[in-house]
Amino acid sequence: MATPHQTDDTSTKMIERAPRLDIIIVGAGLGGLATAVSCALAQHRVIVLEASRELAEIGAGLQITPNASRLLRRWGLEAEVEAVAAEPTLLAVHRYSNGKILAEERDFDKKMRTKYDAPFLDMHRADLQKILFNKALSLGVRVELGVRISKVVPGPEVVLESGKRLHGDLVIGADGLWSKCRESMLGKSDQPLPTGDLAYRIVLDLEKMTNPELRQWISNPQVHFWIGPYSHAVAYSLRGGTMYNIVLLCPDDLPKDVSRSKGSVGEMRALFSGWDPILTRFLEQVDQVDKWKLMHREELETWTNAEKDFVLIGDSCHPMLPYLAQGANSSLEDAGVLGGLLSHVKSKEQLRWAITLYERVRKSRSEKIVRETFRQRDAFHMPDGEEQEVRDSLFASQLGKSISCNFPSRWTCPEVQPWLYGYDSYHEADEAINLHPFSSIGGLESE
Numbered sequence: 001m002a003t004p005h006q007t008d009d010t011s012t013k014m015i016e017r018a019p020r021l022d023i024i025i026v027g028a029g030l031g032g033l034a035t036a037v038s039c040a041l042a043q044h045r046v047i048v049l050e051a052s053r054e055l056a057e058i059g060a061g062l063q064i065t066p067n068a069s070r071l072l073r074r075w076g077l078e079a080e081v082e083a084v085a086a087e088p089t090l091l092a093v094h095r096y097s098n099g100k101i102l103a104e105e106r107d108f109d110k111k112m113r114t115k116y117d118a119p120f121l122d123m124h125r126a127d128l129q130k131i132l133f134n135k136a137l138s139l140g141v142r143v144e145l146g147v148r149i150s151k152v153v154p155g156p157e158v159v160l161e162s163g164k165r166l167h168g169d170l171v172i173g174a175d176g177l178w179s180k181c182r183e184s185m186l187g188k189s190d191q192p193l194p195t196g197d198l199a200y201r202i203v204l205d206l207e208k209m210t211n212p213e214l215r216q217w218i219s220n221p222q223v224h225f226w227i228g229p230y231s232h233a234v235a236y237s238l239r240g241g242t243m244y245n246i247v248l249l250c251p252d253d254l255p256k257d258v259s260r261s262k263g264s265v266g267e268m269r270a271l272f273s274g275w276d277p278i279l280t281r282f283l284e285q286v287d288q289v290d291k292w293k294l295m296h297r298e299e300l301e302t303w304t305n306a307e308k309d310f311v312l313i314g315d316s317c318h319p320m321l322p323y324l325a326q327g328a329n330s331s332l333e334d335a336g337v338l339g340g341l342l343s344h345v346k347s348k349e350q351l352r353w354a355i356t357l358y359e360r361v362r363k364s365r366s367e368k369i370v371r372e373t374f375r376q377r378d379a380f381h382m383p384d385g386e387e388q389e390v391r392d393s394l395f396a397s398q399l400g401k402s403i404s405c406n407f408p409s410r411w412t413c414p415e416v417q418p419w420l421y422g423y424d425s426y427h428e429a430d431e432a433i434n435l436h437p438f439s440s441i442g443g444l445e446s447e
Helices: 030-041 066-074 078-084 108-116 125-138 180-186 212-219 265-271 277-283 327-342 348-380 386-398 417-421 425-435 438-446
Strands: 022-026 045-050 061-064 090-095 101-106 121-124 142-145 149-153 157-160 165-167 170-173 193-205 223-228 231-238 243-251 260-263 289-296 310-312
Touching: 022 030, 030 045, 030 125, 030 170, 030 327, 061 066, 061 125, 061 231, 061 327, 066 078, 066 108, 066 327, 066 417, 066 425, 078 121, 078 125, 101 108, 101 386, 108 417, 121 125, 121 231, 121 243, 125 142, 149 180, 170 180, 180 310, 193 277, 212 231, 212 243, 212 277, 231 277, 243 265, 243 277, 260 265, 265 277, 310 348, 327 348, 327 425, 348 425
Parallel strands: 022 045, 022 170, 045 142, 090 223, 170 310
Antiparallel strands: 061 121, 090 101, 149 157, 157 165, 193 243, 193 289, 223 231, 231 243, 260 289
């Protein structure tokens, strides 16, 4: 297996132009591959280590919000992504029992592009992973599959389970919720914590549908939420309206030590019995389903080591509940900021400066999003009663109007949506550099 210092006949112009840093990324999920792309575009040499023997992104549907879609455009992937995505024209929130519309944003696709100069897209995770993987390879990134790491040690060095050691100038931990890199950073075992919720994940094919109404829902891309006591459902089209992704969020009943298992279709239908008939008709089409325990982690004091040559990104340091669909989007933000900062690094001496800025730019925002996802869960999962009635009255007061308040659905809330979707990772990186140029690094770390 090649180390970051090795080249071969497949080397690209990126490597021929004398990369400044040798970077090792642990994990080839969406965050790891996006970071590989951004770091390669910043003219650094990159190797990605992935434990799986084949790339198989877990999960199905993925909502790419403008804060991430503008990054995909920046990386030259806009056409490829939009060719396999679905762009929803409407976002609606329904009451669980009768499907009554509580909130509705028509022309959602046009409004997103007008407000943020970037689209809101729904797509299959595997499609995005493949696109990022191919882009990384085209930039000269080496992706090594079936490589399990044991730990990261000072150097920085990645120690593989085989005993082999790989040395780089920078190690980036992008190995997800069950991160070995996180444990190395902390120097101890660190297990994810249950949230009390689980998810049923479902994907349906248009070609297998015979019901005309269900076919219409799938082929006309929209986003629909149904919110109810302690649970909610979200559904949206994938692949240009040829697939339908449904996620059901409800109280966790899995054993403590089980994070994923086969689910009972009958049990799932029973849990959502009495919900909106259109949703239950979709559930009648399901013949198998998996259950996923939703996990989170406590905030870390720092995402970097003292030497600033080992850093965490994505779910390894800020895993997010799916209630705002920001897990993958935030990982892509990490990639954009890190790549933007590293594009200014011309020597190893500047690495400490760049990584210090990365943590400063990203940590507070990511943790703010994590907290906001819990607030969205609370707003969507209210049991029937006085508080729910107040919420629904607020929904009703804004229906058909330009929303002018702190709204229960953060997806269209005028106080949350702009800072969430309007974020530009490369602009934030440039602003940080303007405020804290390389010569100011001593003062920066002491602030």
